[in-house]
Amino acid sequence: xxxFVDIILxxxxxxxxxxxxxxxxxxxxxxxxxxxxxxxxxQTGASKEAQEKLSILGSNNVIINSIEPARETSGSGRQITVxxxxxxxxxxxxxIVDNVPGVKDYxxxxxxxxxxxxxxxxxxxxxxxxxTPNYADILNLHIVQGRFISSVDMLHGTCxxxxxxxxxxxxxxxxxxxxxxxxxxxxxxxxxxxxDFIPSKLGISEEDIxxxxxxxxxxxRFGQINVNWNEGTMIAEDVQVDQLILQxxxxxxxxxxxxxVRSIMEKNHDKLEYAIMIPLKLIQxxxxxxxxxxxxxxAIASISxxxxxxxxxxxxxxxxxxxxxxxxxxxxxGAKKREIVIQFLIEAMLITTLGGLIGVIMGYxxxxxxxxxxxxxxxxxxSMLIGPLLMAVGVGVVSGLYPAxxxxxxxPIEALRHE
Amino acid sequence: MEPVIHLESVTxxxxxxxxxxxxxxxxxxxxxxxxxxxxxxxxxGKSTMLNLLGCLDRPTSGKYYLGGDDVSTFSDNRLSETRNxxxxxxxxxxxxxxxxxxxxxxxxxxxxxxxxxxxRNRKSAELAEMVGLGQRMDHxxxxxxxGQMQRVAIARALSNDPLVLLADEPTGNLDTDTGNEIMEVxxxxxxxxxxxxxxxxxxxxxxxxxxxxxxxxxxxEADIMNSRKGHHTHG
Ligand SMILES: Nc1ncnc2c1ncn2[C@@H]1O[C@H](COP(=O)(O)OP(=O)(O)OP(=O)(O)O)[C@@H](O)[C@H]1O
Ligand SMILES: [Mg+2]
Numbered sequence: 146x147x148x149f150v151d152i153i154l155x156x157x158x159x160x161x162x163x164x165x166x167x168x169x170x171x172x173x174x175x176x177x178x179x180x181x182x183x184x185x186x187x188q189t190g191a192s193k194e195a196q197e198k199l200s201i202l203g204s205n206n207v208i209i210n211s212i213e214p215a216r217e218t219s220g221s222g223r224q225i226t227v228x229x230x231x232x233x234x235x236x237x238x239x240x241i242v243d244n245v246p247g248v249k250d251y252x253x254x255x256x257x258x259x260x261x262x263x264x265x266x267x268x269x270x271x272x273x274x275x276x277t278p279n280y281a282d283i284l285n286l287h288i289v290q291g292r293f294i295s296s297v298d299m300l301h302g303t304c305x306x307x308x309x310x311x312x313x314x315x316x317x318x319x320x321x322x323x324x325x326x327x328x329x330x331x332x333x334x335x336x337x338x339x340x341d342f343i344p345s346k347l348g349i350s351e352e353d354i355x356x357x358x359x360x361x362x363x364x365x366r367f368g369q370i371n372v373n374w375n376e377g378t379m380i381a382e383d384v385q386v387d388q389l390i391l392q393x394x395x396x397x398x399x400x401x402x403x404x405x406v407r408s409i410m411e412k413n414h415d416k417l418e419y420a421i422m423i424p425l426k427l428i429q430x431x432x433x434x435x436x437x438x439x440x441x442x443x444a445i446a447s448i449s450x451x452x453x454x455x456x457x458x459x460x461x462x463x464x465x466x467x468x469x470x471x472x473x474x475x476x477x478x479g480a481k482k483r484e485i486v487i488q489f490l491i492e493a494m495l496i497t498t499l500g501g502l503i504g505v506i507m508g509y510x511x512x513x514x515x516x517x518x519x520x521x522x523x524x525x526x527x528s529m530l531i532g533p534l535l536m537a538v539g540v541g542v543v544s545g546l547y548p549a550x551x552x553x554x555x556x557p558i559e560a561l562r563h564e
Numbered sequence: 565m566e567p568v569i570h571l572e573s574v575t576x577x578x579x580x581x582x583x584x585x586x587x588x589x590x591x592x593x594x595x596x597x598x599x600x601x602x603x604x605x606x607x608x609g610k611s612t613m614l615n616l617l618g619c620l621d622r623p624t625s626g627k628y629y630l631g632g633d634d635v636s637t638f639s640d641n642r643l644s645e646t647r648n649x650x651x652x653x654x655x656x657x658x659x660x661x662x663x664x665x666x667x668x669x670x671x672x673x674x675x676x677x678x679x680x681x682x683x684r685n686r687k688s689a690e691l692a693e694m695v696g697l698g699q700r701m702d703h704x705x706x707x708x709x710x711g712q713m714q715r716v717a718i719a720r721a722l723s724n725d726p727l728v729l730l731a732d733e734p735t736g737n738l739d740t741d742t743g744n745e746i747m748e749v750x751x752x753x754x755x756x757x758x759x760x761x762x763x764x765x766x767x768x769x770x771x772x773x774x775x776x777x778x779x780x781x782x783x784x785e786a787d788i789m790n791s792r793k794g795h796h797t798h799g
């Protein structure tokens with residue numbers, strides 16, 4: 146036992162005498178471990194961010210949009226008035242809500258394109274969306290300022306509106322627009338809230354300049370029929386509901402509901418004047434894609450782990466092989482194989498563990514600093530650091546031990562001849 | 565009385581090319597307290613024989629009895645113990661560990677014998693003193709002259725009071741004066757009864773010995789008791 150302590154002390158002594166060699170070996174391990182940890186952190190961050198972006202769509206939702214059906218050109222004569230009547234009806238909604246299991250809530254949207262005007266911006270067209278108050282909740286919209294439309298607004302049909310951050314920035318130059326007025330088709334609407342952004346895939350984008358108003362206000366002020374003039378033809382569109390967003394209790398309910406919703410819609414409409422969208426399926430497809438990226442990244446990380454391992458192996462092999470003569474001298478003076486192996490094992494373990502720990506500490510603190518450089522928020526977890534640490538210590542110990550064992554197994558005279 | 569060393573038709577063949585027979589059926593008996601000089605031209609197998617005697621190498625065939633024990637039956641650990649406590653080896657190129665000080669080098673055999681740190685320190689200081697390096701105890705080998713390095717090696721070889729001291733051209737890397745100083749140390753040790761086997765090229769060094777064994781092509785060509793010391797020709 147005393148001898149074991151002696152050998153530990155000898156290993157420490159040897160390391161302290163060869164400061165430069167030990168230091169360089171350690172440096173190799175530090176960088177190997179650190180770079181792999183950083184890479185893993187960035188990858189994990191990127192993967193998580195991608196996943197979050199997808200989940201904004203709401204994996205529990207089923208979205209049905211009204212679309213204008215392909216129309217058989219009716220007759221030849223220039224019609225002065227065209228009435229288009231299509232899309233989701235309130236009958237559909239009732240039918241779906243009554244028959245589809247697992248519907249927790251639903252929101253409806255009624256759109257109209259209107260000129261809008263506010264003192265700070267020139268006149269433009271906006272997509273005015275008459276929505277129910279639960280719209281923001283169901284779509285997980287993030288409210289940056291003020292509040293969203295409430296059921297009281299809905300009840301009274303107030304002239305309140307909610308705009309997007311982009312519009313707020315463009316039209317009000319970053320000032321807090323809550324309380325200001327926007328004119329929609331000449332009618333004043335008070336801004337009560339600002340939302341962060343609109344999830345793409347909802348069929349609307351920032352360019353459409355969406356402005357949200359209570360559904361009842363939309364119907365009361367602008368009517369259900371939207372009228373457009375096109376080359377002297379008046380086109381009246383009568384769409385009861387532009388978009389129906391069903392919020393299901395959970396993902397399995399979504400899977401169950403989608404064929405039922407589809408068959409109800411098929412039964413109620415003989416033309417294809419609706420489109421059913423299931424974000425969950427999109428999310429799943431995206432997740433598949435992300436998995437491929439993750440796998441590529443893991444492959445790269447593994448390769449760099451192997452490369453780092455080879456680097457460590459090289460350093461350890463060289464620095465131990467260099468000491469074959471010392472091993473020969475010790476053997477000639479009575480060291481047993483085991484005693485040589487223990488000495489070099491301890492040296493290798495001390496160097497690699499210390500180097501590995503420094504690398505892991507750096508790997509823990511550096512990734513958060515890279516946030517702005519790599520444009521994602523790297524995520525560090527302890528479990529992620531254990532892999533590279535074990536790799537470094539394992540490879541270091543094995544590749545330090547191997548030449549030591551080999552040299553200790555030689556007849557002492559062979560080891561002594563080594564220069 | 566058992567001889568300290570007994571080689572019984574020992575052969576050593578190196579498997580290089582067609583095979584080199586470095587030692588060919590060598591018989592050698594060395595009684596306790598004898599000072600043997602091994603001579604012979606270069607390549608005659610002197611080092612090979614000494615390495616076998618020092619258990620640094622193993623014979624291809626034949627038997628080696630050290631203090632009556634058949635070394636060929638020893639396990640690797642037992643061989644290590646034998647090198648540690650019963651043999652002292654001195655090399656032409658000193659073979660000191662460069663990053664350790666004089667006393668640290670001297671105490672290596674103590675270390676592997678399992679002697680406590682304190683005792684090691686005391687005994688290695690004594691040995692350093694004995695070979696005249698009392699003032700150099702904390703020096704590294706690189707800071708010593710050749711003669712001083714060889715003294716460290718001698719002190720190290722003596723540390724566990726071995727049965728036999730083996731030296732392979734201990735003065736080979738030294739100038740004549742320093743070489744003579746080292747030879748004095750060996751004569752001294754011999755006078756105190758230590759069994760010594762030393763390889764040398766120079767006949768004036770061999771004169772210090774009780775017996776001169778001459779090798780040629782791996783065979784013992786001559787084995788002469790030094791008459792100056794009052795012995796007769798042997799075998
Ligand atoms: N490791 C080895 N592998 C192959 N052949 C060897 C080896 N060591 C020695 N020999 C051969 O064995 C023979 C004896 O070598 P040895 O070293 O014992 O000679 P020596 O008498 O000590 O010579 P010198 O006086 O030059 O030191 C030589 O022919 C040498 O070439
Ligand atoms: Mg030789």
